[in-house]
Amino acid sequence: MLDHNNKSKLAHNANRSVLSLTSPAKLNIMSSEWSRGGHGKIGKRALRRTHSLNSRSLKNAEAHLESEKGFIPSYARPKMSISAPPLVRRSSSFFKEEVERNDFSRIRGHSSSSACSNSRPAPQDSDDMHMVSNDRFIPSLQNNSQTKVDPMALKEDLPPPNASPSTHLRAQTKLVFKQTVAEACGLDINQRILQYMPQPPVASFKRQNYSISRRTHYNYQQCQQQNQPELMKLRKINSNPERILDAPGYQDDFYLNLLSWSSKNFLAIALETALYLWNGSSGEVTMLVDYKDTKITSVVWSDDDCHISVGKEDGNTEIWDIETMSLVRTMRSNLGVRIGAQSWLETLVATGSRSGEIQINDVRLKKHIVSTWAEHSGEICGLSYKKDGLQLASGGNDNTVMIWDTRISMPQWVKRTHTAAVKALSWCPYIPNVLATGGGQTDKHIQLWNSTTGSRLGSISTGSQVSSLHWGQSYSSTGQMNREIVATGGNPGNAISVFNYDTKFKIAEIVHAHESRICCSQLSPDGTTLATVGGDENLKFYKVFEPRRKNKRRTKGVAEDVLNLFSHRSSGLSRMDSGDCLGDSQSDVETTNDGNENPSSSQRASNFLIR
Amino acid sequence: MSQSISLRGSTRTVTEFFECSINSILYQRGVYSQDDFTTVKKYGLTLLKTQDDDLKAYIRVILLQVHKWLIGQKCNKLVLCIVDKDECEVIEKWAFDVVHLKNEKFIEEDHEPLDPSETQNQIRALIRQITASVTFLPELTNEGNYTFNVLAYTDANAKVPLEWSDSDSKEVTNAETVKFKTFATNDHKVSAQVSYKH
Numbered sequence: 023m024l025d026h027n028n029k030s031k032l033a034h035n036a037n038r039s040v041l042s043l044t045s046p047a048k049l050n051i052m053s054s055e056w057s058r059g060g061h062g063k064i065g066k067r068a069l070r071r072t073h074s075l076n077s078r079s080l081k082n083a084e085a086h087l088e089s090e091k092g093f094i095p096s097y098a099r100p101k102m103s104i105s106a107p108p109l110v111r112r113s114s115s116f117f118k119e120e121v122e123r124n125d126f127s128r129i130r131g132h133s134s135s136s137a138c139s140n141s142r143p144a145p146q147d148s149d150d151m152h153m154v155s156n157d158r159f160i161p162s163l164q165n166n167s168q169t170k171v172d173p174m175a176l177k178e179d180l181p182p183p184n185a186s187p188s189t190h191l192r193a194q195t196k197l198v199f200k201q202t203v204a205e206a207c208g209l210d211i212n213q214r215i216l217q218y219m220p221q222p223p224v225a226s227f228k229r230q231n232y233s234i235s236r237r238t239h240y241n242y243q244q245c246q247q248q249n250q251p252e253l254m255k256l257r258k259i260n261s262n263p264e265r266i267l268d269a270p271g272y273q274d275d276f277y278l279n280l281l282s283w284s285s286k287n288f289l290a291i292a293l294e295t296a297l298y299l300w301n302g303s304s305g306e307v308t309m310l311v312d313y314k315d316t317k318i319t320s321v322v323w324s325d326d327d328c329h330i331s332v333g334k335e336d337g338n339t340e341i342w343d344i345e346t347m348s349l350v351r352t353m354r355s356n357l358g359v360r361i362g363a364q365s366w367l368e369t370l371v372a373t374g375s376r377s378g379e380i381q382i383n384d385v386r387l388k389k390h391i392v393s394t395w396a397e398h399s400g401e402i403c404g405l406s407y408k409k410d411g412l413q414l415a416s417g418g419n420d421n422t423v424m425i426w427d428t429r430i431s432m433p434q435w436v437k438r439t440h441t442a443a444v445k446a447l448s449w450c451p452y453i454p455n456v457l458a459t460g461g462g463q464t465d466k467h468i469q470l471w472n473s474t475t476g477s478r479l480g481s482i483s484t485g486s487q488v489s490s491l492h493w494g495q496s497y498s499s500t501g502q503m504n505r506e507i508v509a510t511g512g513n514p515g516n517a518i519s520v521f522n523y524d525t526k527f528k529i530a531e532i533v534h535a536h537e538s539r540i541c542c543s544q545l546s547p548d549g550t551t552l553a554t555v556g557g558d559e560n561l562k563f564y565k566v567f568e569p570r571r572k573n574k575r576r577t578k579g580v581a582e583d584v585l586n587l588f589s590h591r592s593s594g595l596s597r598m599d600s601g602d603c604l605g606d607s608q609s610d611v612e613t614t615n616d617g618n619e620n621p622s623s624s625q626r627a628s629n630f631l632i633r
Numbered sequence: 634m635s636q637s638i639s640l641r642g643s644t645r646t647v648t649e650f651f652e653c654s655i656n657s658i659l660y661q662r663g664v665y666s667q668d669d670f671t672t673v674k675k676y677g678l679t680l681l682k683t684q685d686d687d688l689k690a691y692i693r694v695i696l697l698q699v700h701k702w703l704i705g706q707k708c709n710k711l712v713l714c715i716v717d718k719d720e721c722e723v724i725e726k727w728a729f730d731v732v733h734l735k736n737e738k739f740i741e742e743d744h745e746p747l748d749p750s751e752t753q754n755q756i757r758a759l760i761r762q763i764t765a766s767v768t769f770l771p772e773l774t775n776e777g778n779y780t781f782n783v784l785a786y787t788d789a790n791a792k793v794p795l796e797w798s799d800s801d802s803k804e805v806t807n808a809e810t811v812k813f814k815t816f817a818t819n820d821h822k823v824s825a826q827v828s829y830k831h
Contacts, residue, residue, distance in 0.1 A: 217800035223687035477684040
C-alpha cells in the first residue's frame with residue numbers, strides 16, 4: 023500500500039514536471055509525428071527529450087524510473103476508451119494545461135485504438151513498455167470523464183463519412199477543445215444560460231431619471247394604438263402675457279394656495295395679510311380684508327361663487343360674503359397651525375392644516391368640524407374634491423397622495439410614488455376618474471392616476487417642480503379635441519408647460535414666464551387664460567388654451583353623461599340634486615350667520631353626509 | 634394533432650404559473666412597491682398582480698419568449714434573481730425547473746393523463762408554499778434597493794432573440810437552498826426552489 027502511494031506520488035511528480043516544461047509547440051511536433059504513424063517509439067523519444075530538459079527533477083525521475091521497474095506488473099493500468107487522436111495546434115499558453123492533459127491521454131488512447139485499426143504492432147520493446155507504462159500513471163490521476171466526448175450528445179454534426187480522415191480529426195479536435203473549455207469554465211456545453219438583458223422598470227420608491235429614449239418609445243406606441251393619422255403638432259401659444267399686475271407682498275411659499283378665480287370672473291389673491299379681489303371683466307381691484315397681523319395662507323372660492331373662504335396662519339378659516347363684503351363666519355380648527363389648502367364641496371369645506379390633519383367643515387353647522395382625517399404626516403398643501411364629491415384628493419409634504427372615499431372617511435388609495443411634496447392636484451374634467459398630481463422640487467413628475475382602480479396611468483417628467491396643474495383643451499384642424507394639461511414650475515425655467523394627456527408630449531411651453539418660481543396659478547372661468555403668480559410678485563395672465571367648443575362638447579358630453587349614469591349611478595345622482603343643495607347652502611349660511619341653528623338644516627346636512 | 638393541442642395547453646399552464654409566481658415573488662419580496670399591486674383571483678387563491686404598465690409589459694415580453702421556447706421544448710429552467718442594486722449581488726435566486734415529459738428521453742415512460750384539477754391543486758399548493766416562504770427568508774431591508782433579472786436555461790440550438798444574451802448562472806454565495814413542491818401537467822413537470830444568502 024505504501025509502495026503504491028509512493029508510486030502514484032512519483033507519477034504525479036513526473037507528470038507535473040513533464041507537463042510544466044512541455045510547450046504546446048513541442049506537443050504538436052510529437053503528436054503530428056505520431057499521427058503520421060509508423061512507429062511506436064514516439065512516446066518514448068518525446069518524453070525522453072522532455073525529461074532531458076527537466077534539469078531539476080531529472081535525476082529524481084531517473085531514480086524513480088529505476089525503482090519503479092519492479093512495480094509495473096502489479097499496477098493495473100486503466101483502460102483507455104478514447105479514440106480521438108491528437109492534433110492540437112494551439113499557440114496560446116492559456117490553454118496549455120488543459121490541452122496538454124488531453125493530448126497525453128489521447129496519445130495513449132490513440133495508440134490502443136490504432137493498434138487494432140491499423141493492425142500496427144503495439145510497442146513490444148520492454149524499454150518502450152516501461153516508458154509507456156510509466157507515462158500511463160498520468161491518466162490515472164486525470165478525470166477520465168473529461169475525455170469522453172460523445173458527438174451525439176453534443177448534437178454536433180459529424181463530417182460526412184467520405185471526408186478525409188484529417189477532416190474528421192479536425193472536427194473531433196474541435197469538439198474536444200470546446201468540451202474542455204466548457205468544462206474548465208464549469209459549464210454544460212449543451213446548455214445556454216440566457217439573461218433577458220433589458221432592465222426591469224424601476225420600482226416606484228425610487229424612480230429613474232428622465233430618459234428621452236423611453237419617452238419617445240412610449241409615445242410612439244401610444245400613437246400607434248390610437249391610429250392617429252396626423253402627427254401631434256407643437257402648439258403655438260403666445261409667450262407674452264396678456265396682462266401683468268403687480269402683486270406686492272406676495273408670499274413666495276410653495277405650500278400655500280393664495281390664488282383663486284371664481285366662475286363669476288373674480289380673481290382673489292392674498293398678499294401677505296390682505297385679500298384683494300380683481301374683477302376680470304372690469305379690471306377693478308378691491309380689498310376685501312386686511313388682517314394686519316395674521317398672514318393669509320389659503321384662499322378658495324365656494325362652489326356658488328358668492329363666498330370665499332380664507333385660511334389663516336392661526337388655524338382659523340373665515341368665510342366672507344362677496345355681495346355684502348362681510349364676514350359670514352369663522353371656523354376654528356383648534357390646531358393652531360396654518361391652513362394651507364382648502365376645497366369646497368357645496369356646503370362642505372375641507373381644510374388641510376400644517377400638522378397633517380384634514381378637517382371636513384360643514385358651514386351650516388355650529389359644530390362645523392364633521393370629521394377629522396389624520397393620515398398625512400406632513401403639511402397638507404393640496405386638496406381637491408372630485409366633481410361628484412365621492413372622492414377627495416389630498417397631497418402632503420410627506421410626499422404622499424391620498425384619495426379619500428368621502429363616504430367612509432378612509433383613504434381609498436395611498437400613493438407614495440412622488441418623492442417630494444405634492445401640491446398640484448387636478449381632477450380631469452373629461453374622464454371622471456382621472457387625477458393628475460404633481461410633485462415638488464426633488465420629484466418634478468406629474469403622475470396620472472385612475473382613482474377607481476388606483477392604478478397609475480402615466481407619468482410625465484417636467485424637469486422642474488410642479489406647483490399647479492390644470493386641464494385644458496385645444497382643437498386640431500379636423501376639429502378633434504386634444505386633452506391637455508398645463509403645469510407651472512420653478513427652477514430652472516420658471517416655465518408654463520402644456521402637455522398632451524394622451525401622448526404625454528410637451529406640446530407648448532412658455533419659458534421664463536416669471537423672474538422667479540411660479541407659486542400658484544388659476545385657470546379663468548372660460549378655461550383659456552392662466553393666471554400665474556410667482557416669487558417675483560407679479561400676477562401674469564397667459565392665454566394657454568383654446569375656448570371650449572360648446573357644440574362639440576355638447577354631443578360628446580351627453581354621451582359621456584349617459585355612460586356615467588351607467589357606470590357611476592351614484593355620481594350621476596349626486597350631480598342631479600347638486601342644484602338644490604347649492605340653494606340650500608346659501609340660505610343656510612345666512613342662518614348660521616345669525617347664530618340660529620335650524621334643526622332641519624342640520625338634518626339636511628347629515629342627510630347630505632350620508633349620501 | 635391532439636398531442637400538439639395538449640402541449641400548447643400545458644405550456645400555457647406553465648407560463649401562467651410563471652407569471653403568477655413572478656408577480657407574487659416581486660410582491661412578497663418587496664422588489665416593487667405594494668401600491669403597484671392589485672389582487673386577483675387565480676387557482677382559487679387571492680394573488681397579487683402588478684398594475685404598473687411598464688412592469689406588466691416587461692414580464693409579458695419575457696414570458697412570451699419563454700412560452701415559445703417551452704413549446705419547442707428548448708427551455709428547461711427559468712430563474713428569477715433578486716439583485717442588490719448597489720452591489721450587483723444576487724441576494725435570492727428562485728429557480729423553476731421544467732422537465733418536458735414528452736421529450737424523446739422520457740418517451741418510453743407511459744403517463745396516464747392527469748386530471749386538470751389535480752394540476753390546479755398542485756399549483757395552488759406550490760404557490761402557497763412560495764407565499765409562505767417569506768417567513769423563513771431573510772428580510773430584505775433597504776426597500777427599493779432591489780431589482781430582478783430573469784434567466785432562462787435553453788438548449789444550445791435554441792433561437793435567441795436579440796434581447797437575450799448569454800450569462801453566467803448567477804449563483805448566490807453561501808446559499809441555503811430550499812426545494813418546493815412540484816406540479817405536473819400532461820407534458821411538463823415543474824419544480825421550484827429558492828436559494829438565499831445564509
